Amino acid sequence: MAEDWTDRHVARWKDHWLDLAFDEAVEGVFVRVNRIDRYLRRAKQRAVAEVGLTDFEYDTLHVLMIRDTPGSASPTELATELGVSGAGMTGRLDGLEKAGWIRRIPAVEDRRRVIVEVTKAGMAIWRQAMDLRGRAEDDLAEALTERELATLNRLLKKVTVRSEEREG
Amino acid sequence: MAEDWTDRHVARWKDHWLDLAFDEAVEGVFVRVNRIDRYLRRAKQRAVAEVGLTDFEYDTLHVLMIRDTPGSASPTELATELGVSGAGMTGRLDGLEKAGWIRRIPAVEDRRRVIVEVTKAGMAIWRQAMDLRGRAEDDLAEALTERELATLNRLLKKVTVRSEEREG
DNA sequence: AGCGAATACTTAGGTGGCGAAGTATCCTCC
DNA sequence: GGAGGATACTTCGCCACCTAAGTATTCGCT
Known part of the structure; x- marks a missing residue:
């Protein structure tokens, strides 16, 4: 697959900050979570503005x-x-x-x-x-097959469960 | 696995808003993305406040x-x-x-x-x-095995790639 | 019963952020 | 080479939001 913003971000990071320990996969996941959330926030804003x-x-x-x-x-x-x-x-x-x-x-x-x-x-x-x-959400979700969507959901849930443990 | 906030959210939704069409899996994924991002935003805020x-x-x-x-x-x-x-x-x-x-x-x-x-x-x-x-990110990531983390990353990337196409 | 603490909301004063206008500088093209 | 427009940043006036204090009401304890 072609690279996305996150790939470029991680690559840059490795070049310039070798001394700061970090796990590429962990960074990748959370940066992408942030990018998706950011995209949907903006999509929502546009949708909402359209109806006034x-x-x-x-x-x-x-x-x-x-x-x-x-x-x-x-x-x-x-x-x-x-x-x-x-x-x-x-x-x-x-x-x-x-x-x-x-x-x-x-x-x-x-x-x-x-x-x-x-x-x-x-x-x-x-x-x-x-x-x-x-509609914006459905459109994004079409990037995945039904099976992939289910897997993604399952893995994300493991993470949210932990985050909710941490919050008490 | 025990239920998380999102499960409760989706269940409530189904009870009260039967007439509004929505896909449970899609809703689940994006609500969880939002919850994780929200959790990390707060964790970051605490970390950052600690150093002043x-x-x-x-x-x-x-x-x-x-x-x-x-x-x-x-x-x-x-x-x-x-x-x-x-x-x-x-x-x-x-x-x-x-x-x-x-x-x-x-x-x-x-x-x-x-x-x-x-x-x-x-x-x-x-x-x-x-x-x-x-540290907050690493702690969350420990909810997953290395293999799961890689899968999650791959699936999330499929979504970010699409979102970046949409943004042009 | 009645006084002090707790609760639910609103008002007051201050801060970060936005859009638009302002200032200074540089580029383009006749 | 000079006028008009583009660019880079700052200033100005306004808005949403926050913390803290204020007002009204209810609860809890003796």
């Missing part, structure tokens, strides 16, 4: 939709899952609410709480973006 | 060091490789220069240009961070 959402608006709608209780959550839950601060979440929700994609409902049983709920419009635009985004 | 660098300071030093001409580049080249704007680059370099990790040298043959050069201190702290960071 910013990256972070889509992300917020997305975690709101893929929960056990789809379309409904507290700001704190969303913030945790998105890896943003509570303050950041307030800002995002302000924007989403103003755009009409979510609404804030005061919780009756605990008046400190707020329930974030997606609106019909929010759900519709999220679905549009999802669809476009899925 | 912020994330973006390290990133900047890093691309500066792994070039064909290690330790020397123009701001524009760095900005392109880091995916930040020219303006953002100016800001980063201001900080790095103030901290004493790089210096700006006016280019003599073309006085519009500036040459960014790493200092001894900058190189030293980058190496420290590199070392710590490599």
Whole structure:
């Protein structure tokens, strides 16, 4: 197979930094993981922009939709899952609410709480973006046979399992 | 093997969004790629913080060091490789220069240009961070046998090759 | 019952980053 | 050789996000 960016990266590394110990295969795997993630991030950004959402608006709608209780959550839950601060979440929700994609409902049983709920419009635009985004992923996946895809999935899972052990 | 975050994610998906067509294997692969990248990003952040660098300071030093001409580049080249704007680059370099990790040298043959050069201190702290960071990667890679690692690398490359075709 | 700690969210102040405009320098072509 | 455009970097105004402090409410303990 022709070389990819990662091959060139690893070759350069070997030339210039002989003294820094490193395993080519390990470096190759993780650099490629990073390149794939980066590519998909950009593809997502394009897809999402096409339907008229910013990256972070889509992300917020997305975690709101893929929960056990789809379309409904507290700001704190969303913030945790998105890896943003509570303050950041307030800002995002302000924007989403103003755009009409979510609404804030005061919780009756605990008046400190707020329930974030997606609106019909929010759900519709999220679905549009999802669809476009899925196409980019499917397109990439076509580089592999079904069998290869299954193997890749199995090996990646061994790695994620370990990473989740490390995180506790 | 026990289930990981991705298994739970895919299961939830199937329960709640039956109507949105999606391929489990494809979704599994790309969600795991994202989870691994996310884990390593955080591991890097911890490693880098330990030696006293912020994330973006390290990133900047890093691309500066792994070039064909290690330790020397123009701001524009760095900005392109880091995916930040020219303006953002100016800001980063201001900080790095103030901290004493790089210096700006006016280019003599073309006085519009500036040459960014790493200092001894900058190189030293980058190496420290590199070392710590490599350990997190090696630790993850130990989840796989050497043979599995090679297979994983081969399959990932098929995907990166396609992604690079798409980018032109 | 009531006081202090904990919880849920919002506001305030500061930082990195972006796009666009600005400044300086170099290249092209008549 | 001089005008117009391209190039390289910086400055400016704005935005999303962070940490820390603030407000409101509920829980826990005596």
